[in-house]
Amino acid sequence: MKKKLTIALVAHDQRKADMVDWVIYNAEFLSQHHLVCTGTTGALVKRALINKGFQPEVECKNSGPMGGDVEIAAMVVEKKINLAVFLIDDLNPQPHEADIMMLLRQCRVHNVPIACNRYSADLMITSTLWDDETYVPTPPRYEKFDRDKFNL
Secondary structure (H helix, E strand, O other), rough: OOOOEEEEEEEEEHHHHHHHHHHOOOHHHHHHEEEOOHHHHHHHHHHHHHHOOOOOOOEOOOOOHHHHHHHHHHHHHHHOOEEEEEEEOOOOOOEEEHHHHHHHHHHOOOOOEEEEEHHHHHHHHHHHHHHHOOOOOOOOOOOOHHHHHOOO
């Protein structure tokens, strides 16, 4: 990949092992990009990449419950995040559920690809569109649907 991306990595406690395993599997790719993580996840990601022999660029925000999800959402709004990987623990209640939903919503509103499982994350980081200089993502359209416009 030619383009250096800023990738947000977030994982709930019960998904951190999955995130570390995914980071190790994709260490060569991830080490070429700027990573922005919530607190503990960032420390684990950095250690995993260092253990693989890389000198990663990892920026750590607060933990999710202490505002880290909000900090990353703000970066999404400011167009500072190219891709997000958010491994959510869907099996246990989260005390900061509103922040989680807000981060997911901001990614959707601002057209930032967000993967919530390893499979979609792998598909996203291996997309050839990252290197296609002619590809421009189509911004979301928030308008009333007109059947006639599409000849339906």
